[in-house]
Amino acid sequence: MMGGYPVSDFLFMWGLLREGVIASLAAALVLPLVGALLFVRRSALLGIAVPQFSSAGLALGLFLIPWFPEVQQEFLEHGHPPMLYSFAFAAGAAALALLAFSFLSSRFRKYNEAITAVGFSLSLSATVLLLTASPSGSQLADTLLRGEIILLDVHGMIALLVISILSLICLFFIWRWLLLVAFDPEGAVALGHSVLSAERWQVLIVGASVGVGVVTIGPMLVFALLFLPPLFGVRGKPGLIPYLTRVVSLSLLSIMASWPISIILDMPFGVSASLTCFTFGLAWVLIKK
Numbered sequence: 001m002m003g004g005y006p007v008s009d010f011l012f013m014w015g016l017l018r019e020g021v022i023a024s025l026a027a028a029l030v031l032p033l034v035g036a037l038l039f040v041r042r043s044a045l046l047g048i049a050v051p052q053f054s055s056a057g058l059a060l061g062l063f064l065i066p067w068f069p070e071v072q073q074e075f076l077e078h079g080h081p082p083m084l085y086s087f088a089f090a091a092g093a094a095a096l097a098l099l100a101f102s103f104l105s106s107r108f109r110k111y112n113e114a115i116t117a118v119g120f121s122l123s124l125s126a127t128v129l130l131l132t133a134s135p136s137g138s139q140l141a142d143t144l145l146r147g148e149i150i151l152l153d154v155h156g157m158i159a160l161l162v163i164s165i166l167s168l169i170c171l172f173f174i175w176r177w178l179l180l181v182a183f184d185p186e187g188a189v190a191l192g193h194s195v196l197s198a199e200r201w202q203v204l205i206v207g208a209s210v211g212v213g214v215v216t217i218g219p220m221l222v223f224a225l226l227f228l229p230p231l232f233g234v235r236g237k238p239g240l241i242p243y244l245t246r247v248v249s250l251s252l253l254s255i256m257a258s259w260p261i262s263i264i265l266d267m268p269f270g271v272s273a274s275l276t277c278f279t280f281g282l283a284w285v286l287i288k289k
Contacts, residue, residue, distance in 0.1 A: 019157040020217075020269065021259060027217050027225055028255040030164040032247045033171055034209050035226035036233070037202070040240075041182040049101070049120040050094050050206060051222045054214040056123040057093025059130035061086055087159065091211025097123070098203045156216040163212040167205050178202060179240075220270035224277050225251055232281030235288040246284075254280050 065072050071085050097119065104115050181188045181198035188195060213222040233247035254277035262272035 017259070019152045019154055023152055023157045023160045023216055024221070024255050024259075024269070024273070025252065026161050026164040027213055027221065028251040029248060030167050030209055031213060031222060031225035032229040032233075032251040033244065034167065034206055036230040036244055036247050037171070037175070037178060038206070038226070039230040040179065049116050049123070050097050050210050051214060051219045051226065052120050052123045052127070053097035054090045054094040054210050054222075055219045056127045056130065057089040057091075057211070058086055058214055059127045059134065060093070061089030063130045063134045065134075086215040087212055090214045091207050094210045094214075095203050095207030098206055102199060102203075152216055160212050160216045163208050167209045170201065170205050174198075174201060218270050221273050224270075224274040228274075228277045228281050229254075232284055235285050250280055250284065251277065 068085075071082060074082055101115065101119065177188075177193060178198055178201065180191075181193060181195050185195050188198070210222060210226070213219075213225075229247045229251040233243055233250055236242060236246050255273055257280070258269065258273040258276045261267070261276060262269045265272070
């Protein structure tokens with residue numbers, strides 16, 4: 001017996017939820033770090049807009065499925081298109097959004113927030129229109145939007161783990177470079193660093209991590225993990241390392257608490273995780289006030 005429940009019940013639940021639990025923990029480790037990078041670069045609003053563009057890319061991929069007979073056949077057999085197909089559209093849209101925002105913000109610095117808001121609105125409209133016109137993607141899209149990652153299979157879990165590990169490795173080696181370029185581009189150039197290369201690496205890391213998150217754990221959970229922990233983690237001991245520690249700790253604790261809450265209250269996991277993360281973050285801010 002474990003907590004009054006037979007061990008067999010726990011083993012059954014673990015077998016049912018294993019892929020979703022592992023994937024959510026991996027996302028809880030990586031996405032808040034990516035969000036923190038955007039936050040300290042004063043690009044926090046991109047944490048809202050980029051996942052929505054990624055969702056629009058996924059919706060476009062679902063809309064175009066009938067144009068690809070092999071993809072449509074796999075969709076009919078398994079209920080979802082090949083992971084690589086979905087990832088290409090979602091990550092590609094996220095990367096294009098980052099490039100577009102970077103290009104426009106460099107020319108219209110006074111209107112960065114307005115540009116982000118317009119981009120979010122347009123991508124949301126495109127997502128709704130494409131899903132409405134899609135003959136086969138509405139059910140899958142509804143599952144992803146609700147954050148029902150209990151349905152995640154082993155292929156999706158592996159894809160998210162691979163991208164998460166690669167993103168962590170990249171961030172570990174180049175985070176100082178990215179921050180230097182963000183805060184002092186002239187100094188970075190004087191030290192021999194390439195500003196353009198740093199921007200490309202950021203586009204690659206953010207686009208890949210957000211793209212794979214949208215097609216596996218859903219945009220709702222990606223929104224929450226990108227935006228909430230970096231926002232609430234500001235409270236506390238100053239310094240980058242303490243800040244990142246708080247961000248990741250808040251994210252992981254929220255995800256671990258969300259699973260029993262989701263099961264007990266019979267809530268979609270994306271909703272449960274988002275509300276739990278907000279509650280934990282608000283409690284942290286009130287404690288440190």
